[in-house]
Amino acid sequence: xxxxxxxxxxxxxxxxxxxxxxxxxxxxxxxxxxxxxxxxxxxxxxxxxxxxxxxxxxxxxxxxxxxxxxxxxxxxxxxxxxxxxxxxxxxxxxxxxxxxxxxxxxxxxxxxxxxxxxxxxxxxxxxxxxxxxxxxxxxxxxxxxxxxxxxxxxxxxxxxxxxxxxxxxxxxxxxxxxxxxxxxxxxxxxxxxxxxxxxxxxxxxxxxxxxxxxxxxxxxxxxxxxxxxxxxxxxxxxxxxxxxxxxxxxxxxxxxxxxxxxxxxxxxxxxxxxxxxxxxxxxxxxxxxxxxxxxxxxxxxxxxxxxxxxxxxxxxxxxxxxxxxxxxxxxxxxxxxxxxxxxxxxxxxxxxxxxxxxxxxxxxxxxxxxxxxxxxxxxxxxxxxxxxxx
Amino acid sequence: xxxxxxxxxxxxxxxxxxxxxxxxxxxxxxxxxxxxxxxxxxxxxxxxxxxxxxxxxxxxxxxxxxxxxxxxxxxxxxxxxxxxxxxxxxxxxxxxxxxxxxxxxxxxxxxxxxxxxxxxxxxxxxxxxxxxxxxxxxxxxxxxxxxxxxxxxxxxxxxxxxxxxxxxxxxxxxxxxxxxxxxxxxxxxxxxxxxxxxxxxxxxxxxxxxxxxxxxxxxxxxxxxxxxxxxxxxxxxxxxxxxxxxxxxxxxxxxxxxxxxxxxxxxxxxxxxxxxxxxxxxxxxxxxxxxxxxxxxxxxxxxxxxxxxxxxxxxxxxxxxxxxxxxxxxxxxxx
Numbered sequence: 001x002x003x004x005x006x007x008x009x010x011x012x013x014x015x016x017x018x019x020x021x022x023x024x025x026x027x028x029x030x031x032x033x034x035x036x037x038x039x040x041x042x043x044x045x046x047x048x049x050x051x052x053x054x055x056x057x058x059x060x061x062x063x064x065x066x067x068x069x070x071x072x073x074x075x076x077x078x079x080x081x082x083x084x085x086x087x088x089x090x091x092x093x094x095x096x097x098x099x100x101x102x103x104x105x106x107x108x109x110x111x112x113x114x115x116x117x118x119x120x121x122x123x124x125x126x127x128x129x130x131x132x133x134x135x136x137x138x139x140x141x142x143x144x145x146x147x148x149x150x151x152x153x154x155x156x157x158x159x160x161x162x163x164x165x166x167x168x169x170x171x172x173x174x175x176x177x178x179x180x181x182x183x184x185x186x187x188x189x190x191x192x193x194x195x196x197x198x199x200x201x202x203x204x205x206x207x208x209x210x211x212x213x214x215x216x217x218x219x220x221x222x223x224x225x226x227x228x229x230x231x232x233x234x235x236x237x238x239x240x241x242x243x244x245x246x247x248x249x250x251x252x253x254x255x256x257x258x259x260x261x262x263x264x265x266x267x268x269x270x271x272x273x274x275x276x277x278x279x280x281x282x283x284x285x286x287x288x289x290x291x292x293x294x295x296x297x298x299x300x301x302x303x304x305x306x307x308x309x310x311x312x313x314x315x316x317x318x319x320x321x322x323x324x325x326x327x328x329x330x331x332x333x334x335x336x337x338x339x340x341x342x343x344x345x346x347x348x349x350x351x352x353x354x355x356x357x358x359x360x361x362x363x364x365x366x367x368x369x370x371x372x373x374x375x376x377x378x379x380x381x382x383x384x385x386x387x388x389x390x
Numbered sequence: 391x392x393x394x395x396x397x398x399x400x401x402x403x404x405x406x407x408x409x410x411x412x413x414x415x416x417x418x419x420x421x422x423x424x425x426x427x428x429x430x431x432x433x434x435x436x437x438x439x440x441x442x443x444x445x446x447x448x449x450x451x452x453x454x455x456x457x458x459x460x461x462x463x464x465x466x467x468x469x470x471x472x473x474x475x476x477x478x479x480x481x482x483x484x485x486x487x488x489x490x491x492x493x494x495x496x497x498x499x500x501x502x503x504x505x506x507x508x509x510x511x512x513x514x515x516x517x518x519x520x521x522x523x524x525x526x527x528x529x530x531x532x533x534x535x536x537x538x539x540x541x542x543x544x545x546x547x548x549x550x551x552x553x554x555x556x557x558x559x560x561x562x563x564x565x566x567x568x569x570x571x572x573x574x575x576x577x578x579x580x581x582x583x584x585x586x587x588x589x590x591x592x593x594x595x596x597x598x599x600x601x602x603x604x605x606x607x608x609x610x611x612x613x614x615x616x617x618x619x620x621x622x623x624x625x626x627x628x629x630x631x632x633x634x635x636x637x638x639x640x641x642x643x644x645x646x647x648x649x650x651x652x653x654x655x656x657x658x659x660x661x662x663x664x665x666x667x668x669x670x671x672x673x674x675x676x677x678x679x680x681x682x683x684x685x686x687x688x689x690x691x692x693x694x695x696x697x698x699x700x701x702x703x704x705x706x707x708x709x710x711x712x713x714x715x716x717x718x719x720x721x722x723x724x725x
Contacts, residue, residue: 156416157695159569162576163417163440181566188443188579292560 043086046222051232053209055197058216063089065103067216069195071177079177080195084216099192101172104218108194109154109170111179113137115196117357118214121227127218130154130168138353162186172217202291203274204362205235211360227360234363238378242280242370245377251309253281253373256296258328263296275362279369281310298330305336310373312345312386314354321346321389344389345372358385393661393668400675404453407682411449412441414691443580449682450583452575455639456649456681458590460673461597462632463650464657468604468666469628470528470537473714476651477636479538481545482520483647486640487571488548489516494567495559506582506641514637520544521633525625573644573699575685582642589638593631594674600627601666608664647700648707649684653677655714680706 042062050057057078059066064085068078083094084103091100109130110116116139119125125141134146134153145151154164154173160183165173170191175183177195186193194217198210208231215224253276256265266272268286276283284304285294313326326344327333347354358365367378368386413424419437426433427441463476470480477483489512523544528537556564578586597604603624606614611621639646657672658664688702 157697159696161416162444163415166436166439166444167417169436178565182569185577185579189439 043089044219044221046219046225048212048215048221048225050209050212052203052206053198053201053213054206055200055210056213058212061092064092065216067213069177069197071195071197071200079197082192082194099194101192101194101217103216105171107169107171108217109165109168109173111155111160111173111175111183112196114199114355114359115174115214116142117353117360118198118211121211121360122215122218122220122223124214124218124220126150129170130165130173132160133158138356160186162189165189165191198359200291202269202271204271204278204365205232207271207359208232208362231360231363235366238363238366238370239278242278242366242374242377245280245374251282251373252284252307253310253312254284254304254308255312256294257313261298263298263301265294265296267292267294275365276312276369279366280373281369284308298333302333302336305333305342306340308337308340308342310345311337311342312347314347314349316349318350321348323389326389343372345369345386346389347385347387352385354385361385396660397671397675400672400679404675404679404682407679407686408449408453411452411682411686412445414686414689415440415445416689416696444576447578447580447583448576448685451578451586451643452681452685453678454583454586454590455575455643455646456653456677456679457674458593458635458639458677459646459650459681460653460657460677461594461670462635463652464654464666464669464673465597465604465628465632466650467654468607469525469625469632471608471610472538473655474538474651474711475541476648476654477517477632477640478545478645478647479651480520480524480541481543481548482517482524482541482632482636483640483645484545484548484552485516485518485520486513486637487516487645488552489513489637490570490641491552491555491567492516494570495555495563510638510641513641514634516548517637517640518629518633520548521629525629570644573646573703575643575681575699577644578642586638586642589634593635594670596627596631597670600624601670604628604666605664643699645700646681646703648703648711649677649681652707652710653680655710656680659714 044060044062044065047060048058055070057068057070064083067082067084069080069082071079081095081098082101083092083098084101085091087102087104094100105127107127107129108119109132110119110128111132113131113133113136116125116128116131116137119128120139120141125139126145128142128145128151130152131137131142131146132153132155134151137143137146142151146153152164152168154168155161156164160173160175160179162185165186166189172192172194173183173186174194174196176199177197180195183193196210196213198207198213201207201210209228211228212221212224215221254265255272255276256263258264265285267288267290268283269289269291273283273286277286284307288294311326315321315325317325323334323337323344326346327337347358349355352358361384364384365386367381368383370377371381371383372386372388409424409428412427413419413421417440419440423433423437424441427438433441459477462482466475466477466480466482467473469475490509493509493512520541524537524541527540531537556567559567603614603619606617606619607621607624614624615621636650653676654669654673657669657676660676661668661672663669684699684702684706688697688699690696
């Protein structure tokens, strides 16, 4: 009997052995990374979609994201395609010009300080290992990191310094497309360059939406979606209020600056023209829907001044600006503007983070302008970026 | 014997500068690490990348460019029998700049084989065009001053055309061109240098083969013709060599002023001879030395900024030109 039982046991063991082996095999396969798991496991729980920004697109796959960056909104062909591949997963098939970036990033360097507020909003400041033009940084946390040399300066005389970039031990370098010529050589060092074209957006909301672009590199889409929807709500609320008091054909607004005998002014298809329009202003070059910087002769400016109600400019100075600064200290223009009773407004990038934090506060820019064009419209609003010349 | 000592000192100086050039940069690398690198000992990976992929190519580019531009200047000074002839003075560099401007401002770039090739071609064609015009003027008119003024005017004309092109160009395209215009030895990578080096070696061989006809040209073309030199052929060869060297170097490193003008002068003062068997190797070595020295100065060791290379070469070159001018006037007054 005992013998029989033993035989039975042996038979049972033989019976279960294939199941046991199969179970172990399954466990091993399921624990092994790469191919099979990523077919069914979606690494990206939080996803985003783009509503206003025209400069980038994203497509999601279980273990990677395809991100296209455009240097012109009308272009169908991307300026650069990126494959953001989750760490520990296989790199998918791709074209030789595509750039592979492993995400989430553990470190990054930025050539432009304008990227800092986006990273700050996503709580990724501590990952910045290198920053261009550190003397322009306003963020206190980043300043502290620079002070302690956790974040290194990566430019010399304003130009990308390859030695410093290498020393910063960065995973990627973020730069603007117009910097391409000075950083092309970096490809030799296996440091991917991520081009950020937020400055080419034609609407303030489009520019703010680039927070979603930065979020893609840290798998922080959920946070970016929340931040952006708050920005969007505040902007739309402000615009609705402005629309309720604005009348079409209001005072004409000029925006531009003077350099070496020529006046430069953004065309009607640019972000500032759009912002002025949303704030209830009638932008002077609205008919030209391009996003160019127009060059205008002084004679043309002279003939335009009488119809200009508001004259705006971005300035970079520690001094208090005067009307002369706006009019290139040209007495002929000053006389005409005195007679026309032109009002002046400005944003001073030395006193406010116009080129940085303002990117994430389009609603504040809008309220600033609206209170200049319609004084007292937002009663409790303090001028932050744009302000009238007093 | 004296010449050998001078050659030896220049070579020694070059070796010292080369090591200094490897050791200095915006990132501090200990001297012991540089020595380890030179002896093939293992060093930290970041330092290895910085030395082998940034500083070495930069140093070698400086050597090649300095040598090439000086050779080009020497040949032009012999051809025009004018001590103030040089790629920048005669407008040849400006011609190259115009060629590069047309390519870059039309949307070209310095990346890829086609991009780099088109910029190089533009620069060489621009340089050759100016050398050909100057040469035609010099054949028609004997007056050396007139040829120099014509060269300067051609330079101004090219520069003004570049300005007009830049004015109508958008900022995205303008930036690479402005960046190129500052001049830098740090743009070539380890893969581009061999092609530049190969072309320079070919130009040097051609120049060395020409040293006898070049010596014959020193007293004048009539003398050269009377002793059986085919002056027209030599002239064409010199034009092609100087156009290709200047165009090629300008395309890669930007318009570098003064080196081509000044170095042959200093060589003639140092060696006290016009003989090309001395001045050709002398210009090559001293040109390489001065270009490397200017590059090291432009990096402003120990500081967090760098100076434009062109500003440094001008700071070095302008006093030498003034010295040559005053010296020749002083000698004339004495005689």
